Amino acid sequence: MIAETGLAALWLAAALAALQLVLMIVALRTDVPVARTMRSIAAVQGSLTLVAFTMLLLMFARTDLSAALVFENSHSAKPFVYKVAAAWGNHEGSMLLWVTVLAVAGAFLAWLSRRTTERTLIAALGAQAALALGFYAFLLAASNPFARLNPAPLDGRGFNPLLQDPGLAFHPPTLYFGYVGLSVAFSLAVGALLTGEVDSRLARAMRPWVLAAWILLTLGITAGSYWAYYELGWGGWWFWDPVENASLMPWLAASALLHSINVLAARGALKAWTMMLAVVAFSMSMVGTFLVRSGILTSVHAFAIDPERGTFLLALLAVYVGAAFALFAWRGAALKEGAPFELVSRESGLVINNLLLSVILAIVFLGTLYPLFVEALSGQKLSVGAPYFNTVAGPLALGLAALVGVGPLLAWRREPRPVLRKLTVPALLGVTALVVTVILAPDIAILPRLALTVAAFLAAASMLPLVGRNPVRAPLATWGMVVAHFGVAVALAGMAANAAFTSERLAVVRTGETLSVGPWVLQLQGVTPAAGKNWTAIEGELVATRGQGLVTLKPQTRYFSNPPTETNEAAIETFWNGQLYTVIGKPDASGAWQLRLWWKPFVTLIWAGGGLVALGGAIALFGRLWRVRGRRRREPNWRDRYA
């Protein structure tokens, strides 16, 4: 019954989405009051998808093998947490999660958004319903998560053990919330283009959604990067894998949107541009979903090797993006431009930020899709990796990071004072960093050296908006910006330090032998067997020291039986100034073991920086919502005005 309940809920939700779309068209053409009805429909639709998703979770929690999806992706001998996480660790389940988030976001939009006019809200709810409808159709026609098997098999096929990891329980849902949160920005933009009400009120309505989505994308990317770092055992933190790019592209677009939306909210300018970015940001989410879910990529994540689904998703993508751009072309030109600004102003700074982010986005987009185009056109296979992305996008990203330190110092409309003088201290710090690295580390590559320089500059410059005012009285949004920009500097320093100062050692050692890497000396104490619930392993015991104190590390090679797979479990020890990263390989004929060791100074700053960026976003979001709450308290009848 569980699967049937889920399926029925899904069909009902789809029917309600269709109704919601029809009501929107009625509302925009006549004066029939439908707002209340649409709100209720959106809420019921969201609840029904929650029911469907809960049924899926139940199926996996009980390992109901009569469900095809459970049979394909789970096994009775799995730890409980991973049984549940397997619900969204597969194609159908993750698409169901996607629509669930989409519909629930629609319900929240219907009930929480009081800032836009009713007409724009109705149009936005219609757009959200249109989006949901396409993905319901995809689920019901091509990816039914609730299909049954008859007779039920005895046990499941198991689950890719790389994905059996706490990172999995957290990483994909976070990214999905981010992806789909951008759908609300998309729908609001489409709604506002339909009604022609693109103004600062719309920007204020859109901003919390964009901020929340952007925070989750930041967290998702940061967590995903750390997951790849410790789980894949290659010692790298970003591989320019198309699946990683699929999450980076919406983040870049959302970052641009987040900045331009402030111009629209504060000054009523950049109307068309902001609407365009809102459309692009969610389009990038859909491109990401298409890349990951259609199975056209060489990647661990691409488990759906099925051309029919790929075509369906591509058609959905083409329809939504095409329709949104057509609407933009039709209505965008009619938008009145807002308040003018001078060449040196906060607005210009944000325009430059947007242009650089867009150029980086285009470079990542073209590099990610280029292999697909070439293969489709000529049959020639190729891959585009770090050499392209680092060389082409790296310098632009560095330039952008340097300007991050300057932009917030500019005044709206026109900057009357010479700003550069304020930047003396940060500039001196940057130059100091440059000189120090040239003297102490003359051999490192140019890009990491410049990155360290920029990081030192930005770390100081990002604090300047708080200098010369009472920091306690500064708005939380300003605090959020400062923390996020400082986080960029921290992450940049981590990336540069990792690229410049990592020491790596690859060797074969017998029990009792020692080996050195960076400042560390390690001894292999022994190799013993180990076992978990559904795996066995060989476990090396390493004792490491750098002068004082001993640290024990236990890297493993794990063997999983369902399906038969082996994985390297790196042992990583974190210190204040870096990480010691060890991997054990296979024994040779004489019984000596392969070891791969890295000493990575300050590598943890990468993820600490990512966390700070997300924290900054959270502070700003909290600040914005808090202020609204205060305003509502002062004006108790605010609800009557818009309801």
Added chain:
Amino acid sequence: MKPKSQRLILLVTAIAAVVVAVLLAMWGLRDRASYFYTPADIAAGKAGQGQAMRLGGMVERGSVQRQPDGVTIRFVVTDGKARTPVVYRGIAPDLFREGSGAVAEGRLENGTFVADTILAKHDERYMPPELGNLAAERKAGKTLEK
């Protein structure tokens, strides 16, 4: 600045930015994309010496040899039509075995493929599309032989 001319300037800079991005990407992709070759392609001289590329095929049975330093392996990748010797320094990935598919990233040096990275089939169900195609071709070939 008048709103109208301001909008024109914004439009022009946006278009210029897009053009710059496309030019940069084209410049970068011209010599930084690594192409995928099979041993047959290499035997036919399609791949240039020293250029970054990917090599894919099956690891020939009995060809994997551990070198005396313990961390370097030599093996032969074959696609049934030609054979390419490969040398790799590092820990071979999970599921790298003889008779199984592998994709190596690296470059050709004097007829030997020097690999920086080896990507093997990740589990029993998933394999890189390049290998999937090879396997499908081989199956098709076998059916024809019958």
